[in-house]
């Protein structure tokens with residue numbers, strides 16, 4: 037028995053103990069932990085049982101994988117008998133190490149199936165009478181149903197969804213912690229449902245089930261498209277399935293016996309805000325004793341005939357709270373004062389207020405990301421987003437309130453409408469986002485770069501909300517595909533977003549046009565073809581998930597959809613040129629917001645060049661996707677397509693001397709990064725980029741498309757010095773410019789605010805847009821040197837390859853991969869470079885130690901388990917197994 041070796045973090049379809057799974061052969065993963073160098077797994081055994089007791093007694097009455105000779109710890113498919121709806125399976129794992137010694141069994145884990153067949157939904161869609169219209173928002177219906185249980189409850193599950201948003205209470209207590217459920221999908225095609233274990237909320241005797249419905253994306257404002265995009269009012273579908281102590285079962289489902297009323301929530305809109313009149317509350321409305329005699333019978337609606345799918349992603353949840361960093365600033369007004377609070381951080385969520393005042397007084401809360409020069413709230417960039425909450429007081433002492441069905445993107449809060457003094461105590465910021473666990477950290481010796489990493493993390497928090505959005509504050513907040521693909525690799529470093537992107541890939545597929553185009557935004561509410569670098573998210577995102585998590589099932593599930601996209605590109609290009617000059621379709625957004633004029637005007641990087649470059653890139657990724665799935669013939673077909681597009685690219689855009697059409701930084705960046713140049717001309721392209729950067733005084737000119745690749749082509753092209761020069765540039769355009777201006781998130785534009793011009797065009801000036809935060813990937817992969825091996829995805833084999841430079845004295849990345857924690861950190865002190873590398877159990881790594889020769893390198897563990905591979909320009913290359921290694925060598929860089 038190897039008691040150093042522990043089997044931990046059991047997950048099923050990326051989730052810990054998921055409730056309501058819809059996958060027949062779910063995939064199981066675990067992480068090995070061990071303090072022994074070189075620890076590995078040579079075999080595993082999974083047993084699955086119908087109860088925790090049986091599992092504890094090793095009684096595998098559901099499934100026993102037997103001892104399987106395999107090193108795999110990820111995505112091992114359950115292969116037991118067919119799973120039934122509602123079935124809960126308990127499971128545990130043990131493994132055998134390199135010497136054939138077994139580990140102890142892991143702690144138990146479980147998953148539970150949801151409702152697998154549509155006809156298992158026995159309830160009807162219910163809601164209130166129609167209020168409001170396309171232009172008028174409406175109050176939130178409260179729905180309730182009282183019922184009697186003649187016995188204590190053994191178990192109970194609530195299966196629930198809504199068109200709109202729902203929040204459920206049982207006997208006065210909220211069900212679950214999820215926010216904005218059931219989440220956003222294309223409601224014309226699909227709605228997700230959630231499942232909750234509610235046994236603890238029920239009691240023998242009288243009970244009540246209540247739900248409040250919000251407009252959400254279903255009938256509230258979506259971007260600037262107005263209300264009622266999918267339907268005219270929110271609707272609920274739910275069933276509460278109860279097993280009583282004696283084994284009898286009963287189901288309380290939504291039907292015409294429910295009652296409805298409109299109460300204190302006068303309106304609730306994700307973009308506009310929420311209005312609440314506390315005088316209209318129904319105390320105890322979701323408890324059995326409540327008298328609903330004055331409530332109306334609900335309306336029952338026909339089945340919309342859409343798919344009701346189990347939730348695949350991670351729900352939005354409250355994550356943390358922020359207090360104002362100072363007392364509010366008072367602005368005296370004619371009727372009452374306005375108070376402006378600084379939360380110290382551009383955040384996404386809402387505020388909870390704690391106030392006192394006369395009955396009927398209305399507190400007005402407005403939100404902004406910046407302040408005007410006079411210290412008042414800057415809201416011009418919110419466009420038509422009202423982003424205002426109203427709370428009307430009961431007047432009975434201290435009142436605490438927060439909204440339910442709205443969110444705002446803000447750093448500053450303006451409170452008005454209250455007589456008397458207001459203090460910092462009145463406001464607490466509630467931060468919400470998709471509940472993806474933190475998985476990475478990057479830190480270095482430069483405080484501004486650390487602030488940049490902080491800003492990237494916060495940009496991700498605020499914009500990974502249900503779908504990967506562009507921004508959280510103005511009337512937009514859409515699942516912009518271009519932004520998502522640019523940032524995904526960074527996003528994966530920071531948080532475990534595999535489930536989040538698994539869900540979003542389905543949104544992309546739902547949004548795919550019959551011709552095969554991927555959209556501008558998913559869920560789709562805009563043009564069906566996103567154009568180059570946007571539509572290509574359909575390929576780039578699942579490919580990146582595969583690279584980082586080793587997930588072939590996602591590729592397989594969507595393979596046909598991806599193939600249709602490539603066919604669409606072939607059909608809509610001319611001689612392999614995509615977005616060719618007279619192309620009648622959408623040619624793309626260009627290098628959006630680049631400073632050389634592209635995107636918004638016709639200058640800058642040519643759209644046909646961007647189009648063709650991304651066509652080549654997508655074709656090559658498709659070839660690799662086919663290869664990963666063992667589809668050899670397809671892999672060759674797409675590889676040939678890549679060659680054809682590359683040849684067309686060279687013929688049309690590259691001169692024999694290596695100059696690229698348009699000569700913008702992004703033109704060269706794409707040609708290099710997508711491998712579109714003849715090998716001999718690559719250095720010419722790097723030189724051209726460097727020339728252009730220096731001509732601009734050490735500045736970049738790239739937009740959304742080129743920016744994230746720029747540092748890579750420089751560091752890979754032998755100009756790490758220039759990449760660092762760009763990283764440390766403090767005047768705009770640069771990554772650190774906003775940081776020097778006190779930014780706490782990533783700005784949409786390089787020049788969102790400048791000393792000479794003030795605020796940029798209010799029509800498009802978000803201060804929380806993660807796209808330019810895509811440099812985070814370079815910080816992790818290149819600066820700290822924590823990278824994967826594309827041929828052995830999911831960090832089965834790791835690459836540790838730090839790039840000291842730029843005057844940094846240390847940098848360190850930590851990443852909790854699907855195979856466990858990886859660390860790559862380096863430090864320079866007293867002429868010695870120390871490299872720290874942690875390689876999780878059952879993985880291996882190639883370590884590139886910056887040193888002149890092998891005999892100059894020492895390792896704290898006496899090189900145990902370290903194999904010298906070779907020495908190459910300034911690096912000594914080792915192969916290592918699991919463990920933590922501390923290498924040292926003289927440093928005179």
Ligand code: BGC
Pocket residue numbers: 506507512516518519625628800805
């Ligand atoms: C969004 C972007 C998006 C762009 C398309 C903007 O309005 O905020 O982030 O990618 O439109 O070019």
